Amino acid sequence: LILNYRLFDKYIRGNILSEKKIKVTVKYLGYFRALTDKAEESIEINQDGTIKDVVELICGIHGDKLRNVFYKDGKIKESNALPGFMVSGRGTSDVTKKLNDGETLAILNPIAGGS
Secondary structure, rough: OOOHHHHHHHHHHHHHHHHOOEEEEEEEEHHHHHHHHHEEEEEEOOOOHHHHHHHHHHHHHHHHHHHHHHHOOOEEOHHHOOEEEEEOEEEEOOOOOOOOOOOOEOOOOOOOOOO
């Protein structure tokens, strides 16, 4: 089987680029507002996008100052080491949670505590 890589590449890129997009509002609270110098921003992700996709995108936009919070050794940190998230008012730590068009994703300060 011989693949025509140009056609394959065109097909893959064409499908990825034409995939339907959704808009999500990202709200930065506390520490994250200071890191980004923004209270919120509107971003577009693919329609099957997740919290992890948003994290990857905002780390690309805001650079190492955010990447250092979310990533360790090139991988996204375990959920218990991540900041908290709220999707349209409901708390979650599941970065694989799918987002819907028009939703708001709030990024909360990492929660720490002790006795």
